[in-house]
Amino acid sequence: MPASNALSKPLLPEAEAANAWHDAELAAALVAVLRHKAGGIRVCAQPGPVRDYWLALLDSFTETPARRVPSNTPTERLLGGMDITESMRHGKPVLAQGVLAECHQRVVALSMAERLPKEFTGHWCAALDTGEVHIARDGISHTSPASITVIALDEGIDEESPPAGLIERLGLSIALDEISIRCVDDSRYARSDIVSAQSRLSHTSVPDEDLTRLAELAASMGIHSSRTLKFTVDIAKALSLLSGKPVSDEAVMHPLIRLVLLPIAQQLPTPQAEPQPPEQSDDNREDIDVPEQQTQQKEEQDHEDLVQAAMAELPEDLLAILLKRAEKSRQRQSKSGNAGEFAQDKQRGRPVGVRRGDVKRGHRIDIPATLRCAAPFQTARAMWDTSDKKKTSLYIEPSDIRVKRFEQRKSSVMIFAVDASGSSAHQRMSEAKGAIELLLADCYSHRTEVALIAFKGDTAEILLPPTRSLVRAKRTLAQLPGGGGTPMAAALQATHELARSVSATGATPSYVLLTDGAANVARDGTKSRAAGTEDALSAAKLLANTKIKGVLVDTAVRPSPRARELSTALDATYLPLPNASAHSLNTSIRTLSVG
């Protein structure tokens, strides 16, 4: 990903922007009509007048203003827990509602959704799925209604994106960054339109042939989730009510594609529908039932015609615009990285129970645990209380205080920087991939997180932010394409930056650089062997200064002096791949992760 400043996006030409704004307006109306039936909406936009205007518009549609909730709202506040003062007063655990339950039947604006930490995502998803909050905390078990509509305000740049689980549960998606404030005009919908559509919604049904067509369309874009399909159908109903046209009309179909399907499309519909969806290749159980597969293929034949029909409906210029946008959002999707994910859950450490503690040292008091300690002595302490004025509340003594204990696990992150340039790709790409797979297996057994950077052409790209999911690492690796120059300086810089952000979270980074050392692209992107090497060596020195441990695995056919030179500059262990048997490679890497 080029390190451009993505904050200032080029604006769209006026006519296009006006259309985009109309879409955004329509999306707001749809959210207001459908509420939790559509889950919510992902709004990709930097803060600014256009986004503010859009939010105000939505508020005017729903009449109750959306409630802002920051993405770092912790579990105890999201779900609720013990109400301390009330519990003290009544001498029994009293529930304090959490944010999710407080927002029952309301619209929630989740700000900076791209930073939503992994450990809180599940709570949002559970509320969106069930419309309820189910808690079992602090001595209280309770279920509260919480049917919420989520506006995920996504300010992500480049590969930042809200967690995939959350995106999946939001039916709509719009992007506002390319719309100029000049194009923002008065609303085409009034509150009365919303109310009337809402009242007719439950009496509307979608004919079977349209359902089939929608399912077709979704499948042709690689969208297979039943949840998304259900959203699509409900949104189609609302669109049809708002526009007064049947579902099959383009006034319904086109916005539906733009606002619902394309933003999450995994592939673009091609006129020649693939005979098999790509993911089926690794589905082994499919093979058992041969007859079923045959019927499936026959059905797919039929679908092809339908997809073509659906495609033919789209005007050509529209398709071009969509293609552009879809490509962009697909890129985002595929790297559903979440910088906050690792930045936050490590710093807090995992809670590992409570211990006796001192308030003054700045520990976090665990109130329920403290109460439990004090509780058995209440009658006794009341008897011993000789002061004139008998206390009415609780007797809590310093020895009762319990504080929360967190364990800051010293985790480590192994950054794999893989040379995917033409020179490397031709020679040793598959061996390099094999070597990484072995190393990944080792990382797994040590519970080390892995990150993957690939460099080729003129950029280095973080393909996979630190993760513990090997399935993802493996999949990303398998899809790694090769070709182009060797931007070594950019690669080292990317490694350096990632390593820095890893250590900022308290984890220990180390890296494995797999390359043949043939740097030939300079930092500014010019193709030159001399400048490329020079830049690479200076970037290497910078990285060496950080004292982050690393290994350079030379993937050249014969050990190359340039790779050795680079490893010296990096102060990294040098390992030529020909000798790097799986075992010796593993041993060397292990010395890294132990340190």
Next chain:
Amino acid sequence: MTVAYPFTAIVGQDDMKLALSIAAVDPSIGGVLVFGERGTGKSTTIRALAQLLPKIDAVKDCPYNCNPEAPKQGLCSRCQSADALKTRKIAIPVVDLPLGATEDRVLGALDIEKAIHNGEKAFQPGLLAAANRGFLYIDEVNLLEDHIVDALLDVAASGVNVVEREGLSVRHPARFVLVGSGNPEEGELRPQLLDRFGLSLDVRTPRDIPTRVEIIKLRDAFDHDPEGFSKRFARKEGALRRKIDAAREVVESVDVPSNVLEKAAELCLQLGTDGLRGELTLIRSARALAALEGKDAATLQHLKYVALFVLRHRLRRDPMDESSADARVERAIEAALA
């Protein structure tokens, strides 16, 4: 409580439905893990199971749902010391373990209210107590916090929950069928926890359009009128409930002939699965399946059907080799049962 989607109205996902039914027939199989991509109806199916389970006898007012018929040592301390036990019918409990649950609610803890008012040291039973003799469902099981997993692992293996905290010393029976679901992309499951599950499945969304349309149509009808929709399926639900109930009655007496035992052993040997658990689960699952089908003996067909679910997560794990685990099991099944 809102009306849950009926189990029998779930289109496709036959493997998942069958695996859950098998676990309901013989709880000693050890539970079901359902992993799969988003939007496959994992949680819908599991939550639907609750309405389908037959009723069981339990001791009246016992927080642990003790079985009045069980031998004394399997009961909680209060039921053990009681002279005569009053019985009532309860629905088999399906307890949700929500994300963000704290240890005091999962394991149980000192009852604050009683302690403050009466100065009495009383135990407030947790979710594990409520789940005794029933199901414990964990959605997003791979996101569960480590200290909760630790607590679960021990109890799931021993069937007894021992609480030693806040001056309490309590032990009570906690035998439950662990049911977990999750998306493997969001994180891996700890191998120890993986091992606690008897059956494991990988689910996908149906890819053929008519099935998908059918799913949406039914779901739409359900959202429009949950009660009416559930009524439409009441007969089917009742039929399946009776089937499971009948299977529970007879499962212990279903015969497992020696050729099935031999093949089960052969399969496990061939795949090098650790310990006896795989073999035992294999036999029990085949037997439960036979009971569900109303047969009085398990056959090689039953064994073949359950083998993949029982064994796929028990192979000596090569973490890089996710997809080939299934392939290896299938090869072994072909070789042993062809």
